[in-house]
Amino acid sequence: MSAEELISRLVTDLSDLGLVCRIDKGHAVAEVAPSRVANLASALKSQADFRFDMLMDLTAVDWLGKRSPRFDVVYHFYSTEHNHRLRVKAMVDEGAPVPTLTSLWPIADWFEREVWDLYGIRFSGHPNLKRILMYEEFKGHPLRKDYPYDGRQPLIEETWPVRRLQVKMKEGEVIHRP
Amino acid sequence: MPGMVATNAIDRALGWARKYSIFMYPFVTACCGMEYMSVASSHYDIDRFGAGLPRFSPRQADVLIVVGTVSQKIAPILRRIYDQMAEPKWVIAFGACASVGGPYDNYATLQGIDRIVPVDIYIPGCPPRPEMVLDGLMKLQQKIQEQKHPLVELSNVG
Secondary structure: HHHHHHHHHEEEEEEEHHHHHHHHHHHHHHHHHHHHHHHHHHHHHHHOOOOOEEEEEEEEOOOOOOOOOOOEEEEEEOOOOOEEEEEEEEEEOOOOOEOOOOOOOOHHHHHHHHHHHHHOOOOOOOOOOOOOOOOOOOOOOOOOOOOOOOOOOOOEEEEEEEOOOOOEEEOOOOOOOO | OOOOOOOOOHHHHHHHHHOOOOOEEEEEEEOOHHHHHHHOOOOOHHHHHHOEEEEHHHHHHOOEEEEOOOEEEHHHHHHHHHHHHOOOOOOEEHHHHHOOOOOOOOOOOOOOHHOOOOOEEEEOOOOOOHHHHHHHHHHHHHHHHHOOOOOHHHHHOO
8 A cells, every 4th residue: 555545544444533644755644642542553453454563663752842742652663464654643741641552562562661761751551661771770861852961870980080071052051061 | 201110020021921911801892892803803813912812701801901882881880890800900992982982972871981990001993993903902011011010019918
């Protein structure tokens, strides 16, 4: 199925899910409310026309200060049977949970742990939602736009004399912290 | 001259013995590891310098060679390995990441291993060419030859 055909099939077959579909640079994109992600995902996996048997990627976007709700959770689905792809986006507010997809695609386990680790988006029903890349002692979620990009949290004391370099960009803003 | 120390015959003999029997502990974390393998392989042949035996136990190693990016997460492990090595010991920072953090000025990366362990030789480059690594190794051998090698650590004598 081409992207246009896939979009039209989605709109007709899954009209009860309130999808907002579009074509973005030749790719099929569907926007859905976070509460309906699980219903949409099970339909995408089980229905013969779609048969999305691979979850290629699951990530998030932080639109801090540009939009509300703040986050997009982005799913990339692929069907090895029909060779078509779909991008699904769900707008999520800070602190709002998203239903987990671990029962449908086991890889969602690690993807969702990564999104929790780096963005702080909770996935309700996840069997083991703990950090996967950062260490347990780490405070905060480093890929959020309000986390300083160089906000290092050392686990051990730095014993060597480190020159404290501070560069002032604007009044009161320090870009390089020791 | 600054940096020169007065050595006696025992220092010179022990220095000569130690500089030609370097047992390296390769702490390899990233892409620089390929470069280290090139240096160790036949074309560049680090064994010509007596440094061809990697020891994967800190108890048996003289030189800790840190090859690649060190993240904040693995920094305590690197520190523990350095602490477990027996004296005399030396450290080589292999490549830009191990030396200063390289291109990664971010929340995850330690900005140079000299923040947690003392470093003898820095090898710059991303990645360093094998010739640079051999040059760094020869610099370390020169340093080992010219330093003092006390038979008894006076600071440990009660």
